[in-house]
Amino acid sequence: MHISEGILSAPVLVTGAGLTATAVGYSLKKMEHKEVPKVAILSSVFFVASLIHVPLGPSSVHLILNGIIGLLLGWSAFPAILVALAFQGVLFQIGGITTLGVNTLNMAFPAIICFYLFNRGVRSENNFIALTLAFVCGFLAVLLSGTMVAVALVFTGEPFIQVAKLALIAHLPVMILEGALTVFCIGFLRKVRPEILEI
Amino acid sequence: MKNKLYLILIFTFLTIIMMDVSVFAHKVNVFAYVEGEKIYTESYFNDGKKCIDSKIEVFDNQGNKLLEGLTDKEGKFSLEVPSEDGDLKIVLTASMGHRAEYSISADELRGAVGLIKEEPEEPVSIVSSETSLVDLKEIQSIIEDTLDEKLKPIMREIKKSREDKISPAEIIGGIGYIIGIFGIIAYFLSRKR
Numbered sequence: 001m002h003i004s005e006g007i008l009s010a011p012v013l014v015t016g017a018g019l020t021a022t023a024v025g026y027s028l029k030k031m032e033h034k035e036v037p038k039v040a041i042l043s044s045v046f047f048v049a050s051l052i053h054v055p056l057g058p059s060s061v062h063l064i065l066n067g068i069i070g071l072l073l074g075w076s077a078f079p080a081i082l083v084a085l086a087f088q089g090v091l092f093q094i095g096g097i098t099t100l101g102v103n104t105l106n107m108a109f110p111a112i113i114c115f116y117l118f119n120r121g122v123r124s125e126n127n128f129i130a131l132t133l134a135f136v137c138g139f140l141a142v143l144l145s146g147t148m149v150a151v152a153l154v155f156t157g158e159p160f161i162q163v164a165k166l167a168l169i170a171h172l173p174v175m176i177l178e179g180a181l182t183v184f185c186i187g188f189l190r191k192v193r194p195e196i197l198e199i
Numbered sequence: 200m201k202n203k204l205y206l207i208l209i210f211t212f213l214t215i216i217m218m219d220v221s222v223f224a225h226k227v228n229v230f231a232y233v234e235g236e237k238i239y240t241e242s243y244f245n246d247g248k249k250c251i252d253s254k255i256e257v258f259d260n261q262g263n264k265l266l267e268g269l270t271d272k273e274g275k276f277s278l279e280v281p282s283e284d285g286d287l288k289i290v291l292t293a294s295m296g297h298r299a300e301y302s303i304s305a306d307e308l309r310g311a312v313g314l315i316k317e318e319p320e321e322p323v324s325i326v327s328s329e330t331s332l333v334d335l336k337e338i339q340s341i342i343e344d345t346l347d348e349k350l351k352p353i354m355r356e357i358k359k360s361r362e363d364k365i366s367p368a369e370i371i372g373g374i375g376y377i378i379g380i381f382g383i384i385a386y387f388l389s390r391k392r
Contacts, residue, residue, distance in 0.1 A: 091373050
């Protein structure tokens, strides 16, 4: 999911950086004072989640958690993911500094789409509906991220079919895992602390 | 209640970190070494999975591409040491935007090539007899073989140490930085009001 340095062409990098800068500026302006601790915590969650490998069959995957971050943060997902990615790049050379904009966009934009799609749904009175939507949210966020990575690579000149197939197959286990995790998180929050979801 | 939840979250983080399960990032590595007349490269994701059918490109120090090829089932690829001088850069491009580089210095290359080039000349200057020439050659190849064999574990160690593992200290440090940055954001937001 993290695109390394030196892969993407300059126009893709510049577009990604520009869009990310705009979105981060907008969300910082919109961010409320009392929201900041929540953003900081979820940014750290994102930072750690990508570092931990979950063994799965012959290979292993790492979590992205952008679905749940989108649900809980809305537009603030942009600065949260930007900061976390920046530190992953600087400390562990995952992703990179020049690709920071594109990577942030790839992971934060699906988060915001999920926020608008499922924001009301997961706060539904009906527990079953809420949890089903939570699964779809976690699943869809990773699917969209994978698609955006594929699109970025295609614009740089890789053959479309091959990239799209890889993006789908490589991320299918992650999508299911993330869906399940989102169900768990939303279920937990609904029971233990509904205030976070503003129910 | 509010504080309790945050405490639970922090506690969960710390347990995950302390468990010391393979705390790696998904990243590719490429490692290359010179042995005899060939350069061998090995590529792997740092969860240990080999990069199969990934593109390897070799550049000289002017950035010209010398050759490219695909890694085999074990993530390996080998090439002849090129004739010209200068550093070599080996670039690995794996699927889904993963990329890694490795440089081999000119010294390392020349060491390998030089040995081979001197080989036929040296014996001639010492003794002209046919038999000693063969002997010297044989001895040299035996020494080389043994050295390669003996150096293998060291090579493996070097390779391992290049696999930059992520230490818990760095993770905790990273979390600290993130919280700090949002502290600064909170400060500016509070001044705005």
